Amino acid sequence: MKRILIISGDxxxxxxxxxxxxxxxxxFDDIEFIGIGGENMIAQGLHSLVDFSEIAVxxxxxVIKKLNLFLKLKKEIKNIIENSKIDLFLPVDYPGFxxxxxxxxxxxxxxxxxxIAPQLWAWGKDRAKKLQNNLDKLxxxxxxxxxxxxxxxxxxxxxxHPLIESLGYDFTLKTFDEREDRILLMPGSRKQEINMHLPxxxxxxxxxxxxxxxxxxxxxxxxxxxQFVIEHYPEIKKYEISFNSQELxxxxxxxxxxxxxxxxxxxxxxxxxxxxxxxxxxxxFVGKGMVNxxxxxxxxxxxxxxxxxxxxxxxxxxxxxxxxxxxxxNNLDNYQKIQTDFLEIKQLLTDKKASYFVADEINKLLxx
Numbered sequence: 001m002k003r004i005l006i007i008s009g010d011x012x013x014x015x016x017x018x019x020x021x022x023x024x025x026x027x028f029d030d031i032e033f034i035g036i037g038g039e040n041m042i043a044q045g046l047h048s049l050v051d052f053s054e055i056a057v058x059x060x061x062x063v064i065k066k067l068n069l070f071l072k073l074k075k076e077i078k079n080i081i082e083n084s085k086i087d088l089f090l091p092v093d094y095p096g097f098x099x100x101x102x103x104x105x106x107x108x109x110x111x112x113x114x115x116i117a118p119q120l121w122a123w124g125k126d127r128a129k130k131l132q133n134n135l136d137k138l139x140x141x142x143x144x145x146x147x148x149x150x151x152x153x154x155x156x157x158x159x160x161h162p163l164i165e166s167l168g169y170d171f172t173l174k175t176f177d178e179r180e181d182r183i184l185l186m187p188g189s190r191k192q193e194i195n196m197h198l199p200x201x202x203x204x205x206x207x208x209x210x211x212x213x214x215x216x217x218x219x220x221x222x223x224x225x226x227q228f229v230i231e232h233y234p235e236i237k238k239y240e241i242s243f244n245s246q247e248l249x250x251x252x253x254x255x256x257x258x259x260x261x262x263x264x265x266x267x268x269x270x271x272x273x274x275x276x277x278x279x280x281x282x283x284x285f286v287g288k289g290m291v292n293x294x295x296x297x298x299x300x301x302x303x304x305x306x307x308x309x310x311x312x313x314x315x316x317x318x319x320x321x322x323x324x325x326x327x328x329x330n331n332l333d334n335y336q337k338i339q340t341d342f343l344e345i346k347q348l349l350t351d352k353k354a355s356y357f358v359a360d361e362i363n364k365l366l367x368x
Contacts, residue, residue, distance in 0.1 A: 001030045001031070001032060002028050002030065002031045002032070002087045002088075002366060003031075003032045003033075003034065003084065003085055003086050003087050004024065004031065004032070004033050004034075004035075004086075004087060004088050004089075004090055004362075005034055005035050005077070005080065005081065005086045005088070005089045005090070005101075005105070005110070006020075006021070006033050006034075006035040006036075006037065006041070006046065006089075006090040006091075006092065007035045007036045007037070007077075007089075007090075007091055007092065007094060007097070007098055007101060008035075008036065008037045008038070008041065008092040008093065008094060009036065009093065009094030009097060009098075010093070010094070010189065010190075010261075011038060011189045011222050011224075012260070012261035013037075013092045013093045013094060013116065014037050014038035014039070014040045014041050014052070015040050015162075015166070016092060016115070016116070016162040016354070016355070017037055017040075017041050017090075017092040017115075018037070018040035018041045018043065018044045019162065019165065019166075019354075019355035020090070020092075020115065020355045020358045020359055020362075021033055021041060021044035021045065021046070022044055022355070023355050023356055023358070023359035024359045024362060024363075025044070025045070026359075027359055027363050028363075032045070032047075033045055033046045033047065034046070034047045034049070034080065034084075034086075035047075035048070035049065035077075036048055036049055036050055036052070036073075037052065038052040038224065039052075039223070039224070049073065049076060049077070050069075050073060052224065053191075053224050053225075054066070054069060070097060073097075074097075074100055074101070074104075077101055077104070078104050081101075081104055081105055081108050081110060082108060086105070086108075086110050087110075087111075087366055088110065088111045088112070088113060088362060088365065088366060089101065089102060089105040089110050089111070089112045089113075090112075090113055090114075090115060090358075090362065091112065091114045091115070091135075092115050092116055093115070093116040093118075095118035095119075098114070099118070099130060099131065099134065102114070102134040102135055103130075103133075103134045105134075106133070106134045106135070111136045111365055111366075112134060112135040112136050112137075113135070113136060113137045113139065113358070113361060113362055113365060114131075114135045114137070114138045114139065115139045115141075115159075115358050116139075116140070116141050116162075117138055117139075117140040117141070117142075117145050117149060117156070118131065120148075120149075128149070128152040128154065129152070131149075131152075131154060132152055132153055132154045135154070136155065136365065137155050137156075137157065137361060137365065138154050138155065138156040138157070139156075139157055139158075139159045139357070139358050139361060140156055140157070140158050140159070141158075141159065141160065141161045141162060141354060142158075142161070142302070143158055143348055143349065145158065146158040157357075157361070159352060159354045159357035159358055159361075160349065160352025160353065160354040160357065161264070161349045161354060162354040162355060163261070163264055163265060163268055164268070164349055164352070164354070165353050165354050165355060166246075167246065167265065167268050167269060173269075173270025173339055173342065173343070174250065174251070174270060175336075175339075176253070176332060176335050176336070179251060179252060179253045180251050180252055180253065181214055181215050181216065181253055182215065182216045182217070182218055182248075182251070182252040182253060183215050183216070183217050183218070183252060183253060183254060183255065183256065183325075184218055184220060184245065184248045184249065184252045184254070184255035184256070184257070184271070184273075185201055185205065185217060185218065185219045185220070185239075185255070185256050185257075186219075186220045186245060186255065186256070186257040186258055186262050187201055187219070187221075187258060188225075188258045188260075189221075189222045189224075189225055190225070191225065191228055193258060194225060194228065194229055194232075194233075195232075196278045196279060197258060197276065197278060197316075198229070198233050198236070199233075200278075200316060200317065200318065200321075201256065202233065202235055202236065203318060204318045204321050204322070205217050205239065206235075207318065208322075208325070215253070216240065217239050217240070218239065218240040218241070218242055218248060218252070219236060219239055219240070219241050219242070220241075220242050220243070220244070220245035220248055221241060221242075221243065222243065223243055226241070226243070245262060245265070246265060246269065249265060249266050249269040249271040250269050250271075252271065253328075253329075254271060254272045254273055254274070254325075254328045254329075254335075255271050255272075255273035255274070256273065256274045256276065256321065256325070257273045257274070257275060257276070258275070258276060258277060259275050259276070259277040259296055259297055259310075261298075263275055263297045263298050263299050263308075264298050264299065266299075267298075267299045267302075267342045267345055267346070268342075268346055268349075270339050270342055270343075272308065272328055272335055272338040272339060272342075273308055274308065274309050274311060274321065274324045274325065274328070275296070275297040275299070275308055275309065275310050275311065276310075276311040276312070276316045276321075277296065277310075277311075277312055277313070277316070278312075278313050278316045279313070295310065296310050296312055297310055299342075299345065302345045302348055303341055303344065303345055305341075307338055307341040307342070307345075308338060309324045309327075311324065
């Protein structure tokens with residue numbers, strides 16, 4: 001019996017981790033997974049230690065508010081590592097918590113293979129030493145990360161981006177005229193993101209619909225947040241609600257999308273979009289001094305230029321949204337230029353099947 005401790009902290013990580021689990025099950029006849037994950041990981045047999053929605057938080061203040069929960073979880077996982085036979089720890093992103101667990105695992109001689117590298121190239125380069133000392137292998141998903149982490153003597157391998165695996169590597173993108181007259185709105189997957197973003201988006205949506213009857217608006221929400229959103233923002237029921245954002249990205253005209261994995265999904269599927277993000281004043285003040293990148297969206301970071309507009313913090317308001325939307329609806333040259341840039345970004349990423357390569361690396365390590 002192989003026992004894998006695996007921890008993911010958000011919906012995209014849950015999806016990526018579940019594919020790795022499926023590949024590991026194909027390699028090992030008898031394997032058990034324990035840790036933290038969502039519905040996709042649970043479907044692959046994960047014994048989850050906590051309700052996923054309870055730990056799917058981000059931002060300094062939000063973590064502080066749940067400090068007791070994280071301390072209790074850390075203690076429980078430490079007890080599992082010390083008293084159960086754990087063959088390997090597989091952290092999937094979620095660096096704040098996973099770095100602490102990786103340290104415990106290494107102290108107990110449990111191998112650590114990390115998937116989806118912490119974005120130390122953007123902030124926290126001083127944490128590279130801590131990462132180096134607390135893992136055996138780092139499997140990164142962005143091509144430039146391999147050289148960056150190897151520079152810090154961290155055994156790093158680029159395995160391809162998991163989104164390529166789920167979305168495919170088709171270079172055919174639907175044009176403006178081929179797409180439906182619908183706008184995709186993605187306010188986030190965490191409660192605090194919903195509370196920060198949705199009031200502004202709903203306010204904008206009401207005004208936009210009054211002046212633009214041609215376009216329909218559709219909100220994409222993950223299943224686990226649906227009930228919270230409807231209970232706290234019942235006016236959202238005036239609009240279409242979907243749980244399949246990727247299918248919408250293939251069809252609709254453009255998107256207004258929170259920063260995160262969905263940015264890369266939209267890029268790979270050829271959907272021009274406006275990126276936004278807003279957090280608490282405290283988080284913004286603390287985080288602003290730590291970030292060391294010119295752009296916030298992964299789309300612009302990969303292109304090393306501004307491809308899509310970024311509405312961050314105080315720029316995330318009705319007027320700035322209207323201006324950015326107008327530039328997409330009424331400027332076909334701009335729309336086509338964005339899609340051309342998307343194709344160039346897509347070519348940066350390989351067609352590697354990330355989950356297979358991760359499972360293969362784990363298999364090699366456990367077979368030694």
